[in-house]
Amino acid sequence: MWLPFLGLLLGFLIGQTLTFTVPANFAPYFSVAILATLDSTLGGVTAVMKEKYDAAILMTGFFINSTVSAFLVLLGDWIGVDLYYVAVFVFGVRIFQNIAIIRRELVSKYLSNNIKNSQSTTHEVQ
Amino acid sequence: MKLEKWHLSITVVCLLFGALFTSNLKTHLHENPMAARNKTLVNVIKTQDQKIAELESEIKSIREKIQKYQTAKTAQTGLEPLQKELERLQFLAGLTAVEGPGIEITLKDQEKAKTAKESEVDFYIIHYTDILYIVNDLRAGGAEAISVNGERVVSTSDIRCAGVFITVNLNRLAPPYKISAIGNPDKLEESVRAGEYTILEQSHFPVTLEKRNDIFIPEYKGSYTFNYAAPPKEGV
Numbered sequence: 001m002w003l004p005f006l007g008l009l010l011g012f013l014i015g016q017t018l019t020f021t022v023p024a025n026f027a028p029y030f031s032v033a034i035l036a037t038l039d040s041t042l043g044g045v046t047a048v049m050k051e052k053y054d055a056a057i058l059m060t061g062f063f064i065n066s067t068v069s070a071f072l073v074l075l076g077d078w079i080g081v082d083l084y085y086v087a088v089f090v091f092g093v094r095i096f097q098n099i100a101i102i103r104r105e106l107v108s109k110y111l112s113n114n115i116k117n118s119q120s121t122t123h124e125v126q
Numbered sequence: 127m128k129l130e131k132w133h134l135s136i137t138v139v140c141l142l143f144g145a146l147f148t149s150n151l152k153t154h155l156h157e158n159p160m161a162a163r164n165k166t167l168v169n170v171i172k173t174q175d176q177k178i179a180e181l182e183s184e185i186k187s188i189r190e191k192i193q194k195y196q197t198a199k200t201a202q203t204g205l206e207p208l209q210k211e212l213e214r215l216q217f218l219a220g221l222t223a224v225e226g227p228g229i230e231i232t233l234k235d236q237e238k239a240k241t242a243k244e245s246e247v248d249f250y251i252i253h254y255t256d257i258l259y260i261v262n263d264l265r266a267g268g269a270e271a272i273s274v275n276g277e278r279v280v281s282t283s284d285i286r287c288a289g290v291f292i293t294v295n296l297n298r299l300a301p302p303y304k305i306s307a308i309g310n311p312d313k314l315e316e317s318v319r320a321g322e323y324t325i326l327e328q329s330h331f332p333v334t335l336e337k338r339n340d341i342f343i344p345e346y347k348g349s350y351t352f353n354y355a356a357p358p359k360e361g362v
Contacts, residue, residue: 007137011144015152018145022153030150037143044136055135062139 004045028084032073033066035091040065042098049105178297182347189221220280220346224271228308228341229315231260231323234332235301252303252331254287257294259322260305261285267317269307271343275299278346295348311337 022030040062047053069087076083196209216222239250261279264272272279277294279285284296291298307314315337326333 003133004136004140007140008144011141011146012148013144014141015145015148018149020149022150024153027150027153030146030153034143034146034150037139037146041136041139041143044132044139048132048136053132055132058135058139062142 029070029073032084032087032091033070035088035095036065036069037062039091039094039098042095042102046098046101046105049102185347185349219350220271220278223343223345224308225340225342226270226308227311227339228269228271228306228337229264229311229318230307230336230338230341231305231318232334232336233257233260233301233303233305233326236331252292252301252326254285254292256322256326257292257303257305258285260318263318263321263323264305264307264309264314267307267309267314269309269314271308273306273343275304276344278344280346282348282350283346295346306341306343308341308343 040058043061044053044058047058069091073084073087076086196212217224233252233256235252236250239247242250257274261272261274274285274294277283277297277299279294283294286293288298291300292303293299315335318335323333323335
């Protein structure tokens with residue numbers, strides 16, 4: 001259960017210790033990519049909560065969404081349309097939706113209905 | 127709790143996300159090289175300004191010293207005419223503050239300059255040529271002493287454009303530009319109105335011209351240096 005959080009912490013540490021920093025020119029694309037990955041991660045958590053989890057979907061979403069969004073922003077720069085805001089808007093909305101779903105699931109699981117908690121079906125279905 | 131399948135992939139995703147996030151964060155927290163460069167440039171300008179102020183005060187103190195020697199020597203006989211001549215020359219060279227009747231012109235950028243497109247801003251701001259032309263007109267009108275924002279215009283003065291600034295005597299000016307001139311006020315006005323001033327006025331620049339009897343013009347704070355020019359040798 002705590003493994004993902006451990007992974008997150010470890011990721012922070014790796015990012016911190018690595019000397020690699022994103023060049024300032026690529027920072028906007030990278031920011032969008034990171035937004036996409038955050039969306040994917042939260043989407044994964046939501047899927048787990050909703051018991052519809054699929055590792056392949058999560059992984060492909062993670063990599064393809066981040067690459068495509070970064071590329072879209074780059075494309076926007078080329079043709080002079082600010083696609084940056086589109087990406088930020090879309091991922092922002094999705095992140096909020098995912099967080100809302102996670103919140104609802106958590107509330108219904110641990111607060112409003114204690115009986116449901118004991119069943120704990122989440123893990124078996126996957 | 128036993129290891130489930132979903133643990134692993136989410137962990138990997140979280141790990142990647144964390145690493146990307148922090149490496150990107152570092153870029154944002156990292157100081158922008160351009161900003162750092164600007165900061166050093168600002169420092170350079172500040173120290174240079176300070177240096178200029180120090181040197182100007184040094185010139186002033188040296189001049190005072192010279193003055194003291196000169197007045198001390200007036201006690202000696204025969205030097206009085208020389209002393210008078212020196213004072214007259216200093217006055218002519220603009221090394222003394224002067225006052226008298228004259229005109230005062232103020233030039234301001236147009237309000238539109240603040241909102242105009244970058245390509246059109248040039249139409250709405252005062253350029254160094256405007257000041258240069260007006261100073262020229264004032265000279266043609268018989269001005270005996272001229273200053274721009276308190277900078278005395280003397281024979282070696284420059285009126286130049288340096289980036290976004292206009293410099294006079296190599297000192298940066300900021301708008302509004304106040305050009306003061308001592309001379310016959312009517313003649314000065316006539317001369318100025320025949321030239322650039324009227325053009326600016328007609329182009330809707332907020333310019334003003336005022337005739338006054340108590341124009342004060344400070345002394346030239348720089349120094350004259352002649353490294354190459356010398357009086358011609360006699361008999362050549």
